[in-house]
Amino acid sequence: MSDANEPAGTVEPGGGATGAGAADGPAMGTGAAAADAPQAAAEPNDPTATPDSADAGPGRRVRVVLVDDHRMFRTGVQAEIGQTERTGVEVVGEAADVDQAVSVITSTRPEVVLLDVHLPGGGGVEVLRRCAPLMADAEQPVRFLALSVSDAAEDVIGVIRGGARGYVTKTITGTDLVNSVFRVQDGDAVFSPRLAGFVLDAFASTDAPPVDEDLDRLTQREREVLRLIARGYAYKEIAKQLFISVKTVESHVSAVLRKLQLSNRHELTRWATARRLV
Numbered sequence: 001m002s003d004a005n006e007p008a009g010t011v012e013p014g015g016g017a018t019g020a021g022a023a024d025g026p027a028m029g030t031g032a033a034a035a036d037a038p039q040a041a042a043e044p045n046d047p048t049a050t051p052d053s054a055d056a057g058p059g060r061r062v063r064v065v066l067v068d069d070h071r072m073f074r075t076g077v078q079a080e081i082g083q084t085e086r087t088g089v090e091v092v093g094e095a096a097d098v099d100q101a102v103s104v105i106t107s108t109r110p111e112v113v114l115l116d117v118h119l120p121g122g123g124g125v126e127v128l129r130r131c132a133p134l135m136a137d138a139e140q141p142v143r144f145l146a147l148s149v150s151d152a153a154e155d156v157i158g159v160i161r162g163g164a165r166g167y168v169t170k171t172i173t174g175t176d177l178v179n180s181v182f183r184v185q186d187g188d189a190v191f192s193p194r195l196a197g198f199v200l201d202a203f204a205s206t207d208a209p210p211v212d213e214d215l216d217r218l219t220q221r222e223r224e225v226l227r228l229i230a231r232g233y234a235y236k237e238i239a240k241q242l243f244i245s246v247k248t249v250e251s252h253v254s255a256v257l258r259k260l261q262l263s264n265r266h267e268l269t270r271w272a273t274a275r276r277l278v
Contacts, residue, residue, distance in 0.1 A: 062185045065093040065108060067101040067127065068116040068147070070243065073170075077114065077147075080174035087178045097121045102130045109140060111185045114177075115164065117148040117155045118220040124148075128162035135163050145184045147177070149242070152227060152277070153198040156191075166190030215275065217259045223277075225252040229265050230272035 061084070066074045074094050082091040093108045095101035098121030105113055105127075113131075117124040124146060128135075134142040146159045146167040156167045165184045168177065169192050180190045218226065221242075228238045235253075239246045253265070262268050 060088045060182070061090060062088060062112055062181055063090050063092045063108070063110040064181060065095065065101075065105055065110045065113045066091060067095045067105075067113060067119065067124075069096045069119050071096065077177075081178050081181070089178055089181060098123070098126045098130070101127045105131055105134065105142060109134070110142060112181050113142060113144045114147045114181070115144050115159070117146055117150055117159055118224070123220055124164075125158050125162045128159060128164060132163060143184050143187070145180060145190060147172075150224060151192075151195060152223070156195050156198045167195050168192045169195070214260055215277075218256060222252050222256050222259075225249060226256050226268065226272055227277055229253060229256075230269045230277060232269075 064081075066077055068074050068077075074096075078091050078094075081087050081089045084090045092110055093104040095104045097119055101113075101115075101119070113127075115124045115127060119127065128144060131142060131144075135144070144159075144164040146156075146164045147170060148155065148167070149170045151169055159167060165187070166180065166189050168180055168190065172180070172192065183190050215223070224242060225238060228241060233241065235246050235249045238249045242249075253268075257263065257268065260268070260271060262271060
């Protein structure tokens with residue numbers, strides 16, 4: 001569940017959507033919008049440098065759509081990787097929720113979509129479901145790379161089953177993200193190192209994972225808060241991690257306790273540990 005919805009924007013050539021957005025979202029990169037973002041692991045880049053390994057190369061280009069419900073994060077990614085002459089990445093559109101994403105992706109037909117997992121309107125999995133015909137297009141396939149703060153196994157497996165070609169977390173550097181985008185354009189699968197094991201384990205088993213009705217009662221945001229509470233984070237730390245207010249964290253914790261019929265965070269931690277959510 002998003003903490004701030006953003007109205008639909010308009011796509012601008014090379015620049016994405018315009019319109020108001022969620023001003024408390026994370027930002028990635030080295031610009032002013034990214035100054036306070038704890039996720040941004042990228043070091044300041046030399047503007048004359050080019051990405052290494054799977055870099056753009058002479059004349060290499062990839063058209064990308066950014067899908068994330070935090071406008072500041074999209075702005076940070078745009079600043080970090082969207083310098084087309086240097087990186088080869090052209091950002092052709094942006095979206096903040098499922099409906100916007102499907103509309104922008106359909107109209108721009110990018111080679112790669114950077115997709116957040118938790119979005120208003122049904123999440124990244126719903127975007128993948130509705131864009132399945134575009135992914136299946138033999139002539140001009142649209143490929144998806146999940147880019148999320150979440151490192152939860154169920155999130156990783158969910159979007160991979162939905163058709164995404166990879167999954168990286170928002171701690172990724174700008175250079176590595178550019179490399180990942182080009183690899184996905186080429187049809188490779190790309191994962192942050194510790195997440196690859198989730199996928200191998202999931203697809204090595206022929207048994208479908210059991211449905212957890214209790215967990216299904218929680219929204220995506222409530223699951224994020226639950227996981228961080230179970231890891232021992234204080235409310236202020238959770239607020240900073242998820243870019244929401246402490247009051248919002250408290251509201252989510254109350255909702256989780258009520259839905260799971262638990263009394264306190266200690267019971268919640270035991271509940272989450274028993275389900276290997278920590």
